[in-house]
Amino acid sequence: MTIHTEYTNRSWRAAKLDHLGSSIFAEVASWKEEAKANGKDLIDLGIGSPDQGPSPFIRETLSREVLKEGSYAYPKSSGSEIFLTTVAKWMNHRFQVDLNSQTEIISLMGSQDGLAHLAQAICNPGDLAMVPNPGYPIYSGSLAIAGVRAYEIPLKEDNQFMPDLDAIPDEIWAEAVFILLSFPGNPIASAASQEYFEKLIAKASKWNVLIVHDMAYSEMGFDGYRPMSILSIPGAAKTAVEFHSFSKSFQMAGCRIAFLAGNEQAIQSLRILKENIDYGVFEPIQQAAVTALEQAIAEGEDYTGPAPLYEARRNLFVDLLAKEGWNIKKPCATMFLWAALPEPFRGKPGVWNSRSFAKALLLHSGVTVIPGDAFGSEGDGYVRIALVQEQERLEEAARRIGEFIRSYC
8 A cells, every 4th residue: 555755754843833923932931940849939920810819709700600501501502692782781881882783893702813813704815904013913813714815014103002003005905905003902001092093094985994993901990091092983883893811901801702783784794704603701701790790880980899909009010110210101901011121131133032031031030021022023132021919029039130130240
């Protein structure tokens, strides 16, 4: 029997996996193992996973619902009636946005679920989409999975990390199916004004481009800043959809629940795709999410969510790092700091970059941060720091970082 060479050399690994952004995170994980093996006490400021759980009301609802016999059935992939209607009420309460709960909202198994699948639902292989650089890795990763080409919009510090809409060539606007942006975003917390959103909508409407707005950090604004929904701009739903996540806004990380709202055609396209690949979110988790939204509505203007916790951590940690010789601008929102490398490590290509700095810091001090190039080429020279430790650990992390910086001065 003859076995042809072309079959014996077949690989059971898709080439598209080479374009996903997980390699740096796997590399950081290996550094952590090395640091632990060397006896380091790790302070992990890498992954943005909330270190506190949701309110007792949310947990009580989840506990009660999982005990019900009727909870154990396949849920609708689009979301339960009560979840969708409560989302619509909350969007109206929080952003003064009127949505049709049946046609303009869909539940998701976390916003990453929707971000990963949306391009497959609204694009054809070979289409073009615009994504920010730096950006959350699934933005470009979802395009690789869908066979969609990426046009990267550079986010520059000299432009306050805001996408320059006028710098995008007309031929890109003409070809692109959608533009994906996030305000405030991950890894960079930039704030979009109403005027900026209006300009974005005008551009997108002119070229018939769908706006995909990732708003996972809607309830994490600081210093009086409350992030605004693009859907609050009149007529925005004609050309925009928006992701919202319960993981950060209500500290329900691990529950895997979120929603997408806005343009009806895009929502229905994603619904059709999801009806063929999953059965939706476990009903008790949807009920817990309903409780979270109802609690926020009931508290009205008094509802602050997790914002005060992370604002206090931001203030503490940035001030402590400044005393240690690392000056970082305080972000307006989110659980992250986006930090240019400390002064002694800048302007030394071939010696220091995001990755070499993050590795040396971890092996020397046990403090984990994520190198900025994990989020795109424009992130080199920066690191992302997650404020996901208690005050005492942040104080210790700042002390260790200062010691590391001084050891290289």
